[in-house]
Amino acid sequence: MSTRALAEAASIEATPLSLCAREPHVPADRLVAEMVPPPRFDSVRFDTYIPDPNQPSQIEAVDVLSAFAEGLGGSHASGAGKRRWFSRAPKPTVPAGPRGVYLDGGYGVGKTHLLASLWHATPAEPALKAFGTFVELTNLVGALGFQQTVQTLSGHRLLCIDEFELDDPGDTVLVSSLLARLVEHGVALAATSNTLPGKLGEGRFAAADFLREIQGLSAHFRPLRIDGEDYRHRGLPEAPAPYSEEAVTKAAYATPGASLDDFPHLLEHLAKVHPSRYGALTDDLTAVCLTDVTPVPDQSTALRLVVLADRLYDREIPVLASGLPFDRLFSEEMLKGGYRKKYFRAISRLTALARDAKGLVEQ
Template sequence: MSTFPPASGRHPASDVVPLSLCARAPRVPADRLVAEMVPPPRFDSVRFDTYVPDPNQPSQTEAVTVLSAFAAGLGGGAHSSGSGGQGGPRRWFGRKPAEPAGPRGVYLDGGYGVGKTHLLASLWHATPAAPEVKAFGTFVELTNLVGALGFQETVRTLGGHRLLCIDEFELDDPGDTVLVSTLLGKLVDAGVALAATSNTLPGKLGEGRFASVDFLREIQGLASRFRSLRIDGDDYRHRGLPEAPPPYSEEQVTKTAYATEGASLDDFPALLGHLATVHPSRYGALTEGLRAVCLTDVRAVPDQSTALRLVVLADRLYDREVPVLASGLPFDRLFSDEMLNGGYRKKYFRAISRLTALARDAKRLVAQ
């Protein structure tokens, strides 16, 4: 049991009162879900020329070249609403746009931390079109959008876009995969260009080579419209960097929360329970405005449903560059061996990688 002041109290040595994720219950209207389909803050300023290819991995340099040309090819007026490319959703009642030469989609195939999201966001930024006709989101965010708007309204809303970028395309839920595959078919028919990433699975030599085969199989009739780009390399989040700091003491975490304006302070088991009451589509809003997340009593996640919710929260914190300071177990012990060897293992490895990076970012807060 903690002997430190709760987040609603005031630390005797500080005027800062930490926030609490457990006290937040955001409501997000559907139109906001559409408006927020842009690269997250972590990738707002990335560009092709800020991507640093590993000199030992020529596929990384090749990917920049191919994607730059793909972006340039999306210019012109195939989609026009008579408003100069500005404004809200487009409706298409007239002649179907002429099909451009070459593939209408690209798929970035590679492991964790090779910069796929950086490249995908750079493609979004480099595409010569107004932000209103470009969309960027994770696979989960796209399925949440369909749930909020309905299938036909999602087709109508995104059908006027020039480009849709889907990060972390998930191949482990057959129902969602069929739903999104059908949606993408409708969007391609409307002239929308597509780009997607997904993570290969770690731990087996050569296993990642099958990721593109799996992806192309799952999107069924669209396979011929995609060009697959293999991006080899090591996880840049840990390439040449020190190991993530070990967990801190509960006293250090609490003191840091009270000394950091905009930090939250929560008991980890209580937070896991609270996540079950908030739809994952709202986790971005849940973390809005936070400058740090401080967690006490981190322990192994008890079940798969809880683990999958934690993965989504880790993604939203990573997107928003929110450092995470924690006491208890290190992040590489969050998930059981059974989880790490099961069907959702790629999500859990991604969460460990991202939380480790955020824990490293939090180190500077303790030193203040």
């Protein structure tokens, strides 16, 4: 039975939304204004981080980052309380010693939680702190231009970069050059990173390799290793099995603000929307319902899906699906390749969102 027929059979008045019907435009000023921790990390703090008692490095990370945040107090040369997006900030005196910290660890050890906690703990107004993924930062440079981005961020006290991408040498050089300019203006840095293509092993990225890739910036970062297993599945039940197409469709029609899309069609639609707009693609959604989940056909499509999974996870949007389970989205070849860490992160996050969606069927 088709999705439409199932929907009609449900005889429910509400009509779900569709991701495939959305092609959002995101202006540059929104890109700047949204450089704050995503909704999932609005309320996280160092004292809400639950370290694994078997991993001393997690406890140490909280202590080191708390001290780092305290060290960022005081006045800033560009003036407190004013966001000078499009003005040239005077060059302050840069304190001696590392002005950055790099959180080194596998997926699911809480690096983003700690990075967002650092942002919240830094004693500065939100307008003087920025938080975003590497992709969001490169999108900002694309929207404003390099020099304007330097001027926009140079008055900040802290810039947090989650998931620093090292897959594209050109983007790595671009962002490294940007960060070097920001360090000259006294901006403190904090980052996590993804793995390089061809880097296999235990699902973590070596700090030495990260520092080598950013070359001249290495002296500004203190590596902080965080060991542990994926907290999203630590002591939790297995992810729910996919539901029937009928159950997913009924839940979509019964849930105000939910979207309903055929998974293959959604993958096709993602190719028409720039990844910088995937956050806007999910605006005002309460749930994402997908029918006919099938294996991702190629690597370009897979990488786009990774970005969408990140945005859904950031915004705590549950995902209800029929078809294959999420741990079968990516082929064995993909899971053994250079982007394996991204794919495992996507599986981890989609699994967590699938667990969140159980209530949509059980309500």
